[in-house]
Amino acid sequence: MYKNPIITLLSDFGLVDSYVAEMKAVILSINPSATLIDISHNIEPYNIRMGAYILARIVEYFPEKTIHLAVVDPGVGGPRKPIIVETLKALFVGPDNGLLMLAAEKLGVSHVYQIENRRYMLKEISKTFHGRDIFAPAAAYLSLGVPPKNFGKEVFDYVKPSYIKPKIFKNKIVGEIIHLDNFGNIITNITQKHLKTKNITYGKSFQIILGENKPLKVRFLESYFQALKGEIFALVGSGNFVEISENLGNAAKTLNVKTGTKITFIF
Amino acid sequence: MYKNPIITLLSDFGLVDSYVAEMKAVILSINPSATLIDISHNIEPYNIRMGAYILARIVEYFPEKTIHLAVVDPGVGGPRKPIIVETLKALFVGPDNGLLMLAAEKLGVSHVYQIENRRYMLKEISKTFHGRDIFAPAAAYLSLGVPPKNFGKEVFDYVKPSYIKPKIFKNKIVGEIIHLDNFGNIITNITQKHLKTKNITYGKSFQIILGENKPLKVRFLESYFQALKGEIFALVGSGNFVEISENLGNAAKTLNVKTGTKITFIF
Amino acid sequence: MYKNPIITLLSDFGLVDSYVAEMKAVILSINPSATLIDISHNIEPYNIRMGAYILARIVEYFPEKTIHLAVVDPGVGGPRKPIIVETLKALFVGPDNGLLMLAAEKLGVSHVYQIENRRYMLKEISKTFHGRDIFAPAAAYLSLGVPPKNFGKEVFDYVKPSYIKPKIFKNKIVGEIIHLDNFGNIITNITQKHLKTKNITYGKSFQIILGENKPLKVRFLESYFQALKGEIFALVGSGNFVEISENLGNAAKTLNVKTGTKITFIF
Numbered sequence: 099m100y101k102n103p104i105i106t107l108l109s110d111f112g113l114v115d116s117y118v119a120e121m122k123a124v125i126l127s128i129n130p131s132a133t134l135i136d137i138s139h140n141i142e143p144y145n146i147r148m149g150a151y152i153l154a155r156i157v158e159y160f161p162e163k164t165i166h167l168a169v170v171d172p173g174v175g176g177p178r179k180p181i182i183v184e185t186l187k188a189l190f191v192g193p194d195n196g197l198l199m200l201a202a203e204k205l206g207v208s209h210v211y212q213i214e215n216r217r218y219m220l221k222e223i224s225k226t227f228h229g230r231d232i233f234a235p236a237a238a239y240l241s242l243g244v245p246p247k248n249f250g251k252e253v254f255d256y257v258k259p260s261y262i263k264p265k266i267f268k269n270k271i272v273g274e275i276i277h278l279d280n281f282g283n284i285i286t287n288i289t290q291k292h293l294k295t296k297n298i299t300y301g302k303s304f305q306i307i308l309g310e311n312k313p314l315k316v317r318f319l320e321s322y323f324q325a326l327k328g329e330i331f332a333l334v335g336s337g338n339f340v341e342i343s344e345n346l347g348n349a350a351k352t353l354n355v356k357t358g359t360k361i362t363f364i365f
Numbered sequence: 366m367y368k369n370p371i372i373t374l375l376s377d378f379g380l381v382d383s384y385v386a387e388m389k390a391v392i393l394s395i396n397p398s399a400t401l402i403d404i405s406h407n408i409e410p411y412n413i414r415m416g417a418y419i420l421a422r423i424v425e426y427f428p429e430k431t432i433h434l435a436v437v438d439p440g441v442g443g444p445r446k447p448i449i450v451e452t453l454k455a456l457f458v459g460p461d462n463g464l465l466m467l468a469a470e471k472l473g474v475s476h477v478y479q480i481e482n483r484r485y486m487l488k489e490i491s492k493t494f495h496g497r498d499i500f501a502p503a504a505a506y507l508s509l510g511v512p513p514k515n516f517g518k519e520v521f522d523y524v525k526p527s528y529i530k531p532k533i534f535k536n537k538i539v540g541e542i543i544h545l546d547n548f549g550n551i552i553t554n555i556t557q558k559h560l561k562t563k564n565i566t567y568g569k570s571f572q573i574i575l576g577e578n579k580p581l582k583v584r585f586l587e588s589y590f591q592a593l594k595g596e597i598f599a600l601v602g603s604g605n606f607v608e609i610s611e612n613l614g615n616a617a618k619t620l621n622v623k624t625g626t627k628i629t630f631i632f
Numbered sequence: 633m634y635k636n637p638i639i640t641l642l643s644d645f646g647l648v649d650s651y652v653a654e655m656k657a658v659i660l661s662i663n664p665s666a667t668l669i670d671i672s673h674n675i676e677p678y679n680i681r682m683g684a685y686i687l688a689r690i691v692e693y694f695p696e697k698t699i700h701l702a703v704v705d706p707g708v709g710g711p712r713k714p715i716i717v718e719t720l721k722a723l724f725v726g727p728d729n730g731l732l733m734l735a736a737e738k739l740g741v742s743h744v745y746q747i748e749n750r751r752y753m754l755k756e757i758s759k760t761f762h763g764r765d766i767f768a769p770a771a772a773y774l775s776l777g778v779p780p781k782n783f784g785k786e787v788f789d790y791v792k793p794s795y796i797k798p799k800i801f802k803n804k805i806v807g808e809i810i811h812l813d814n815f816g817n818i819i820t821n822i823t824q825k826h827l828k829t830k831n832i833t834y835g836k837s838f839q840i841i842l843g844e845n846k847p848l849k850v851r852f853l854e855s856y857f858q859a860l861k862g863e864i865f866a867l868v869g870s871g872n873f874v875e876i877s878e879n880l881g882n883a884a885k886t887l888n889v890k891t892g893t894k895i896t897f898i899f
């Protein structure tokens with residue numbers, strides 16, 4: 099049905115084991131013409147929020163009708179439902195634990211269906227690896243044009259993502275660190291819109307308090323290039339969140355912080 | 366000859382260097398329509414048994430006529446033969462050191478051929494990288510339909526995998542750890558069949574002795590979900606081996622064990 | 633225009649974040665039939681020389697008309713130009729900081745063009761991620777057959793790679809370590825040609841001084857196989873540079889050296 103169906107894969111399976119390849123093998127056995135693109139398989143084990151953040155970053159860049167297969171699934175084998183999420187632009191396949199919904203809500207959720215039709219699963223279903231036995235075949239059959247509603251009944255009480263919004267006060271914003279990237283950029287849940295409400299424009303400075311660190315004055319800059327070598331500063335990252343960065347360094351290491359740490363901006 | 370030939374790649378080359386990409390470049394230069402799927406390139410350097418275990422897990426999930434290219438090759442440049450293994454379902458290409466045979470025996474070995482025909486190698490052959498110069502071209506020519514027998518003479522004295530079977534006693538089974546996965550699951554060489562002979566069914570408990578740890582009573586459960594948070598328990602993993610797991614934790618770290626460690630189940 | 637266009641990707645983005653997938657999504661949105669091959673995304677952050685070395689290794693193995701997209705870009709958002717490098721065999725896309733030129737010079741540089749035509753960029757261009765917003769679309773449009781000169785004006789003062797040549801003395805050669813690979817092989821910038829000028833042929837020995845280590849006598853061998861287990865020796869690696877290796881061990885760990893360390897060969 100699709101001429102060049104793209105199936106993306108995201109998981110916490112890592113790149114040592116064969117788990118990712120087993121999912122790809124299942125997909126290609128059902129639809130040999132699928133194009134498989136890895137998003138990341140280095141999500142921290144069981145870290146649904148990290149998976150949700152990474153998945154939400156990428157969906158706008160993929161072509162229409164892309165199928166996103168995502169598996170961070172600590173509840174595998176338990177009562178959590180396997181689901182398909184239909185949006186106008188893309189389809190999502192994975193566990194009903196919030197992982198898919200941050201991304202899906204960005205695109206606008208049309209329908210959510212439970213995957214229960216055994217016809218679209220592997221014959222033997224393990225209790226520990228639904229990525230291979232249920233989710234991969236579902237993604238492959240979707241890429242062949244099987245309509246989402248054929249997989250099972252519609253679900254209305256799906257799990258919403260536990261996404262924390264920053265708290266806005268008169269002279270400060272209290273947010274948290276949602277991700278530390280490969281360059282040590284500290285990505286917060288605070289956006290440029292939040293800074294605008296506090297009249298922070300490029301070139302201005304404000305104070306940040308990060309975990310146990312003492313308050314630090316940072317400039318708000320437009321690019322890494324504008325910072326001095328080794329300077330710690332704030333900028334808007336490519337995912338539209340405010341990041342704390344160290345020019346040509348690793349801010350996360352220098353400031354010794356972790357995902358989930360509280361961050362306060364004081365104006 | 367094949368319409369959508371799949372070539373899988375497994376190695377101990379890691380994902381920092383360009384070695385994997387050099388093999389892929391060689392394959393695509395010979396057969397631009399090959400579909401390349403990575404199994405794992407993070408096999409421990411020189412660890413043939415780990416490579417053999419990972420390769421054996423995946424073969425049943427790939428479509429017929431898949432070509433598996435695997436290179437964990439501490440003997441490169443020495444007398445070990447480069448070989449092609451023909452099975453009913455798939456072809457294997459790699460060094461004759463046991464790496465391919467655990468997987469190939471699962472599918473049923475038909476013939477083993479030595480790769481000696483220079484026509485199907487790169488013009489210049491290094492002494493240190495047969496993955497690029499001999500194995501990758503062989504896989505590519507196989508995917509074009511060149512019959513395995515055209516590569517060289519049949520080999521009958523190929524290296525068998527050094528796979529250790531568990532020892533069964535009246536009240537215990539002595540096995541060993543064959544792999545620690547990304548979640549810290551401790552994968553043993555003991556299977557569900559072994560447990561059945563000792564009347565261990567889901568819900569029952571038994572004792573394990575793992576390396577230097579004191580004996581530990583574990584429940585045999587059907588899924589991660591049935592365990593309490595932090596409980597260490599036994600289950601049958603998706604590769605059909607008995608695994609020792611920690612629910613939402615990392616059993617390998619908690620119990621501080623390594624691949625190759627002896628494990629005893631006491632009933 | 634190309635039937636099976638290959639686009640390779642090299643970066644310092646790592647394999648945890650979604651940055652690589654965002655570039656691939658942009659490419660496939662513009663040219664769904666591109667074949668995407670990862671070279672390495674584990675270049676050390678900001679390490680242009682390491683990226684240049686890895687890229688230069690692989691170009692000869694890819695088919696003609698391959699497009700190499702490489703992004704190690706500490707100057708993103710600053711005045712450094714985005715460029716396309718045209719050679720007879722391949723095209724390169726990336727920042728004008730030397731990253732592309734070691735590889736491009738191997739193939740023979742025809743023309744270098746600045747990427748400035750907004751038509752071939754994403755609509756919104758971040759200040760921090762030109763890999764996604766400028767370089768990926770450029771590679772995709774090149775793969776559709778857009779001529780390099782359509783992207784912008786020719787550049788003549790492009791940045792040359794800062795590649796260090798070894799110094800040759802009467803009884804010694806002073807070089808440096810350019811890379812440590814996955815097996816701990818210590819790759820130097822000294823080639824077999826240099827050794828020939830000193831009458832070093834296989835089987836002969838010479839002394840090396842590596843960083844703070846005391847002088848070490850090593851044999852010059854043709855393959856790993858010829859060395860004794862644990863022997864530290866010299867050989868010509870698959871990239872044609874002299875490497876210091878430890879048979880079935882990790883020479884880089886044993887000798888505790890880093891990239892950039894001076895190495896002296898004494899004859």
